[in-house]
Amino acid sequence: MSLLNSFIKLSVKEKKSYMNFAVTYFIMIALSFVFYELAGNQLLKNNLFAGKVLFTSVSLFTSFNDIISFIVVFLSGIMLIQIYMDYLKKSFDKLAVYKISGCSSLRLASLYMIGCIILCMLLTPFSMILGYGMTIIVHIFLFPLLNIHSSVFAISDRVILSIIATVVILIIIIIMYITGFFYRHTFLEILQNLKEKKSEKKRLIMITPKIYIILLVLSFLSLINYLGHASQLITIALTICISLYGIDRYWYSAFVDKVFSKDSATEVLAKGQAKKFIGDAYSIILLLQIVIIAFTALILSRNAMQSDLFVTLLAFTVCIIVLLSTFQYKLNLFTYNNNTVYQYARLLGFSKTDIRETLSKMFQTIYVFVLFIPLIFQVICMIMQIVIYDYPLWIVSYVVSVEIIIYLIIYLKIRNQLNKQKGGESL
């Protein structure tokens, strides 16, 4: 009971962090619901591919849509994990205080973990209701527009519930693992870690977990294996993805050095900040690039095979929104956490306009850096498809407009953020 009381106090105190976690979880479960319903909807498949026997039976993780659904859930899960890890990292400094007050590691871990698990449990039914609503919208409003005949839940309720249950259990296991990893330290280790954290914070290039990338490449390999043959585009995309992964991150550092002028104070400051951010958010940048390239190849290869196009397009839209939101979240957090740098710069004589210019240059370079290679690949693919394969114009328009809309939203958000700082005293 006292643990629950402590959690309630903690959640009131840190409501913003819990709110971030809750919203992400809510959306993630709703998305999982929609995609697994689409993936397992037998009637949809029969109607979509009438006369073409592509799938003889629905069995999970064997069809193309299942793998796509898995990728969507996996990528939305990354945002959830990112938010949870940032929250734990932020509260890491408090660990020493709790420990010196006599709190055991187990109690500490339970205190932080139980909050998120309670939230997951409370939110799951509501997010499933949202997922249900979204599924109805897709079936009743979107499919008729595309002349696709389907019906909601042509998949067993039991199957979809068991999938959602698996997703929830997986999330809880990941939360438990991450919390345990953070809180198993002894008091002395925490102090040591805090010292290391100080120097780590200052390091420009950080070693980041590779697991996301390996999992993603494995998913695509299994997808190709399922298809039975690799289309040219997928092979090219995979080669680019693996090359991107193989490029040493010091090359990126060199790229940033080249982009900025050495004779402008704002550009010198922006260069330092951009390098640090790229070092900090390297794994998410790489993932974003790979996802854009891989999905472009998938959309085009799916079109060539005249199957599963709709789900792939939907998955592409969702994944790019989720990943760019995660990326923007990290960028905002980075800017907020590095506020002292701008305060120092103000003491040196930077005006507020200079700081805005620095931030603007930093954001622009980071986005160009992230999206440049995928955009080149996309343009080449589109031209190839239009010229060689007589690619339908609406798909090209769709992909391009999704990207333009998302980039526009990001641009407006950044502009809004910079305008806020215009009048803000924080700088």
Next chain:
Amino acid sequence: MSEKIIEVKHMTKIYNPETRHATTALHDISLVVKKGEFVCIMGTSGSGKTTLLNNLSTIDTPTKGEVYINGKNVNHMSESDLCKFRTNVLGFIFQNYNVIDTLTIYENIRIPLLIKKETDFDEKIDRILKQLDIEEIKNKYPYECSGGQVQRVAIARALVSEPSIIVADEPTGNLDSHNSFELLELLKKLNQEGISILMVTHDSFVASYSSKLLFLKDGEISDIIERENMSQNEYYDTIESMNLLEIKKIYFDKKNEVN
């Protein structure tokens, strides 16, 4: 020595004014700092030392009263004038160094010159690097250097734009005795070269390097000591006895309040 470089007239600083949580940090302060003076501000924790320094150095603005630097009222300066003023007239040194982690030592020192849009600066920077003995670390990042080295970088950055006033907030706070001594000797040398110094400290030994000491208590200047012809030892003893007296006063005042 007679030219006024800083003049403060009846300055009051209130945090959160017109609210229930209004806190008066400084109350009706008036003072004059002349060109070439080495002024030290001392006082107990919460007495308003840093607030006074921040208001004198344009980091903060007073609630009431006026601050003149080089004859200019800083309250009437525009945002861009203040920025130019900070770059050209003031050099800052802080306890936590305030260097930018993401830039190399060389880039950190070069930044004020880039703000001033100076183009021919390599020779100047090299001279300062040599003077402060940090030539070998110029391509390193701050996290690769020791605390003493980073503080010297902060000093180099403060000096590179040739300011007429150096503002230092507890500059020896994070340094060992050897590095503290070196820093104070350097400040003394700079002061002898004509740079005015305004420094906050709570250490009597550090304060003994100054030519004038302002003792703050509860946001007001309670005492002013001028060094004049005193030796550093005598000056140190005077500061110590003054410091002790102030602490005793605070203790007995509190005790009387309780009784």
